[in-house]
Amino acid sequence: EVQLVESGGGLVKPGGSLRLSCAASGFMFSTYSMNWVRQAPGKGLEWVSSIGSGSTYKNYADSVKGRFTISRDNAENSLYLQMNSLRAEDTAVYYCARETYSNAVYYFDYWGQGTLVTVSS
Amino acid sequence: DIQMTQSPFTLSASVGDRVTITCRASQNIGTWLAWYQLKPGKAPYLLIYKASTLKSGVPSRFSGSGSGTEFTLTITSLQPDDFATYYCQQYRTFGQGTKVEIK
Numbered sequence: 371e372v373q374l375v376e377s378g379g380g381l382v383k384p385g386g387s388l389r390l391s392c393a394a395s396g397f398m399f400s401t402y403s404m405n406w407v408r409q410a411p412g413k414g415l416e417w418v419s420s421i422g423s424g425s426t427y428k429n430y431a432d433s434v435k436g437r438f439t440i441s442r443d444n445a446e447n448s449l450y451l452q453m454n455s456l457r458a459e460d461t462a463v464y465y466c467a468r469e470t471y472s473n474a475v476y477y478f479d480y481w482g483q484g485t486l487v488t489v490s491s
Numbered sequence: 492d493i494q495m496t497q498s499p500f501t502l503s504a505s506v507g508d509r510v511t512i513t514c515r516a517s518q519n520i521g522t523w524l525a526w527y528q529l530k531p532g533k534a535p536y537l538l539i540y541k542a543s544t545l546k547s548g549v550p551s552r553f554s555g556s557g558s559g560t561e562f563t564l565t566i567t568s569l570q571p572d573d574f575a576t577y578y579c580q581q582y583r584t585f586g587q588g589t590k591v592e593i594k
Binding site for chain 2 (some may be wrong): 374405407409414415416417420429431465467472473474475476477478479480481482483484
């Protein structure tokens, strides 16, 4: 059974840092691209960042570029998001999601339950 | 950048109703569209990919259609477990979401 479990969320002051983790199990983690997606309170889903299976590429939404860093450890089946210079508008539930390519399209077929990040003084 | 526009924002319906949600893309995306179901405190759940392909295990009352710029998610005979928020997605771009609530 595919499982994605996020951790590392919490309350942090503006300008602070936080590192999110996503533990993957039930599939060959090293062969899949992975993503972080967030949902701010009362808002919709927003893609944050993605990383290739071998860390061959890393992409970021403009809203987090230069502040967030995505990484992965395939030996540990883990995905990470280092968040620096946090702002109030980064407050959200952060989900990790597995990316699948099938029938010539990409989609996110499995998601974790999310971890809440609150940026407030 | 591609924009995805969903309608309506909120939909009030009763158990047993047929429900249709629309998603429009700002440019031709072929059939590169997925639909997800979100419930508070739960992991988002993939329902449909490639516009009309049902993920294994998803009830057959869910269906997707469309291509190019206009897409629909239809739920025939709405069930209590279906009250949730639904999102369309074109790769890294999501629609604004449609909340299906109890009438």
